[in-house]
Amino acid sequence: METVYFNGKFITKEEVKISPDDRGFLFADGVYEVVRWYQGFFYDLNGHMTRLKRSLRELRINWTDTDSFPDFAEKLIKINSLENQTAMVYLQVTRGAARRSHNFPKPDVLPTVYAYAWGFLPEVKLKETGIKAMLKEDIRWSRCDIKSVALLPNTLSFQEAHENGLKECIFVRNGLITEGSHSNIFFVINGTLYTHPESNYVLSGITRKNILRIAEDCGIKIREEAVEENRLRFVQEAFISNTSAEVMPVTELGGNTIGDGVPGPVTRIISDKFDNEINSLKG
Numbered sequence: 132m133e134t135v136y137f138n139g140k141f142i143t144k145e146e147v148k149i150s151p152d153d154r155g156f157l158f159a160d161g162v163y164e165v166v167r168w169y170q171g172f173f174y175d176l177n178g179h180m181t182r183l184k185r186s187l188r189e190l191r192i193n194w195t196d197t198d199s200f201p202d203f204a205e206k207l208i209k210i211n212s213l214e215n216q217t218a219m220v221y222l223q224v225t226r227g228a229a230r231r232s233h234n235f236p237k238p239d240v241l242p243t244v245y246a247y248a249w250g251f252l253p254e255v256k257l258k259e260t261g262i263k264a265m266l267k268e269d270i271r272w273s274r275c276d277i278k279s280v281a282l283l284p285n286t287l288s289f290q291e292a293h294e295n296g297l298k299e300c301i302f303v304r305n306g307l308i309t310e311g312s313h314s315n316i317f318f319v320i321n322g323t324l325y326t327h328p329e330s331n332y333v334l335s336g337i338t339r340k341n342i343l344r345i346a347e348d349c350g351i352k353i354r355e356e357a358v359e360e361n362r363l364r365f366v367q368e369a370f371i372s373n374t375s376a377e378v379m380p381v382t383e384l385g386g387n388t389i390g391d392g393v394p395g396p397v398t399r400i401i402s403d404k405f406d407n408e409i410n411s412l413k414g
């Protein structure tokens with residue numbers, strides 16, 4: 132039986148009751164985080180906590196128990212017997228339930244907090260072959276830096292990719308490549324690693340941040356600079372990053388083969404270093 136966390140309690144999923152007046156349901160008025168458990172620890176939980184607090188602050192959601200997340204996330208892993216597996220924890224915090232009105236509830240209502248854990252098998256094979264992705268105009272709002280649950284542009288775009296047998300949809304805003312529907316994207320051009328700078332047009336991925344640190348440690352030249360769509364023909368390598376896929380090579384983008392159509396050397400170095408770091412943390 133699956134045990135989840137709901138408003139301070141560990142209960143079965145069936146026991147969860149969320150009001151139809153919940154602003155998460157009515158307005159997508161909430162934030163989320165996804166953290167990964169590597170058979171014994173959460174990777175960069177501090178990074179996720181910092182981003183969670185920032186998202187809550189930006190939406191002015193006052194969840195006073197934010198610091199309880201690391202503890203109940205680990206409890207969720209243990210209660211569901213996932214300690215020795217690769218697993219994820221999803222957390223969602225909404226502004227809470229109040230009669231539908233565009234202004235925030237006055238006085239404040241308690242936020243609704245829901246989290247659950249699940250085990251999964253990493254996509255090892257895809258890392259060897261790389262993935263194909265589509266390109267599409269970035270139809271999202273201009274606060275992509277907030278990890279909000281308002282993900283309709285992302286899900287619509289990802290669905291389009293999925294229906295075309297592609298593994299991600301990469302967005303282009305004003306001719307510049309921003310990020311994917313649920314990932315950041317990196318390019319290698321003449322040995323330099325490019326990714327969109329932190330801004331309101333991309334989510335500051337925790338994996339992105341750690342990849343930049345690892346690449347710097349390896350002496351790889353880095354430019355946090357958006358790549359123009361029309362420079363794609365000069366790109367030798369591409370990869371996406373997120374908590375579940377880590378470093379995932381992209382071998383075809385928008386119908387164009389990237390480099391030799393196989394994961395490139397810089398991608399491999401970064402991916403291997405990332406794996407090494409995880410293994411050393413496993414101890």
Ligand code: PDD
Nearest residue numbers: 312313314315334336337338339373374
């Ligand atoms: N998504 N950009 C977007 C739009 C994302 O949704 C995500 C993650 C990322 C990568 O962030 P991180 O490295 O912190 O996972 C970038 C998660 C995995 C999701 O929505 O399930």
